[in-house]
Amino acid sequence: MGITKTQIFTEQQNDLAQFFKVLGHPARVAILQYISNQNTCICNDLVEEIGLAQATISQHLKELKSIGLLKGEVEGKSMCYCINVERWTTIQNQLNVFFNTTKSNCC
């Protein structure tokens, strides 16, 4: 097969895994860090900064947008991609709830 059996898990488990999965690529970690360090955030900078082709960066940005972590606004002929701080904080909280409620142990 090769297809994840989403149906056998809870919505919470699938959502959590989805967040983790999107963050689970170094290019996407790097993109978030770079955007966070800039005051202007334009996609073309990312291509030079990260060192992947423009099409590839665009694809990674799309995935970060898919879970609401980034929002992009058209700014002339460029794009201004920003971190959605509200969403960012919400996800951080959800991950912390997961970590805090899942660390008990038997041995």
Place this chain on the structure above:
Amino acid sequence: MGITKTQIFTEQQNDLAQFFKVLGHPARVAILQYISNQNTCICNDLVEEIGLAQATISQHLKELKSIGLLKGEVEGKSMCYCINVERWTTIQNQLNVFFNTTKSNCC
């Protein structure tokens, strides 16, 4: 292609992405939650509880072990898989540092 260009990222970025990636599958989230809720944690229970084949569960356990999140001890003819609380806390802290240092914004 199809191969992640690990060399162009920092070790920190690759490590972070690796943690996220391992947690980025609902079966692995479910396994961690189940183990955390049990006092005894035996692999065979997991097969029935999660609903994936024994070989598949074994594979997921291996990945969780690969980043040190689980430790397994032989207990008779069963295995006792436990969460490595120390490692768990370390990773949680690293993720929080990432979240806290990466949420500034421009718009």
Place this chain on the structure above:
DNA sequence: AATTAACATCGTAATATTGCAATATATAAT
């Protein structure tokens, strides 16, 4: 209106992941 610049999307090749049956291994029970 043609051109340029900045992305986005499509198509595709290479590689990775998911899942399982079959098989191997290791221990407990008989």
Place this chain on the structure above:
DNA sequence: ATTATATATTGCAATATTACGATGTTAATT
């Protein structure tokens, strides 16, 4: 010693992901 039980490993098929060139699209510039 043989058998049963629990888990790991191997091999493989199906699907997903990564990456990029080529091509669309949109908006500013000329």
